[in-house]
Amino acid sequence: MTATIALGTLTERFWSKISECPRTGCWNWTAAHNSTGYGQWAVDGTSKSVHRLTYQALVGPIPAEFHVDHLCRNKSCCNPQHLEAVPQEVNAARAAAVITHCKQGHPLSGANLRRRGNKRGCRTCDRASAAAHRERTRKERALSDNPVRRYRKRAS
Structure with a gap:
């Protein structure tokens, strides 16, 4: 299992970078993104994926070898209701089915x-x-x- 991020670790500044879309319910990350479109946030000087941070803080730990899948297919979304920890094969199959x-x-x-x-x-x-x-x-x-x-x- 990966380390759990305490909810208190995510500061007010972190939460200010999220904009909720009333139509989709997505929590869109408005700050930095990596080259593939996923939101990024620095934790202890290391860049981390925002969707993984919010999942860990609001849902719980992500099992080892699991990926966090965006059920909404929106890479900027970090709404834990739109995220699910699944094996890589499941994540890849879901993404391929959309294309x-x-x-x-x-x-x-x-x-x-x-x-x-x-x-x-x-x-x-x-x-x-x-x-x-x-x-x-x-x-x-x-x-x-x-x-x-x-x-x-x-x-x-």
């Missing part, structure tokens, strides 16, 4: 869905990327003084 299309808008289902381990991807985007790479390589070879030969010369 139905790639960044280019292609569906991530059926024949267009590519799986590598536990990662999902878009076959349409894979083909476009490969075609662009082949075209760049072809142009580079055409401009090169020493083009790469595709076949070896036969020995005489």
Whole structure:
């Protein structure tokens, strides 16, 4: 189990960084966020995830090897009613179920869905990327003084 954060540890300054959304009930963190969008707060000089801090302070300890899942899918939310401690596999499966299309808008289902381990991807985007790479390589070879030969010369 991880250490429990005492409710008194989270100061008035901490709570002033939260803005409640009346429509969703989310407690949105308005201060610093990390590069992936999760709220951050310094505790004893170390950056900690805000959703984990509020969960520990208001619900209790997070079991070892568990992640805190945002049931609302809002990374800025730190409302403990929107958070649940679950194994990593459950958290990943829930997040993947919400993502139905790639960044280019292609569906991530059926024949267009590519799986590598536990990662999902878009076959349409894979083909476009490969075609662009082949075209760049072809142009580079055409401009090169020493083009790469595709076949070896036969020995005489």
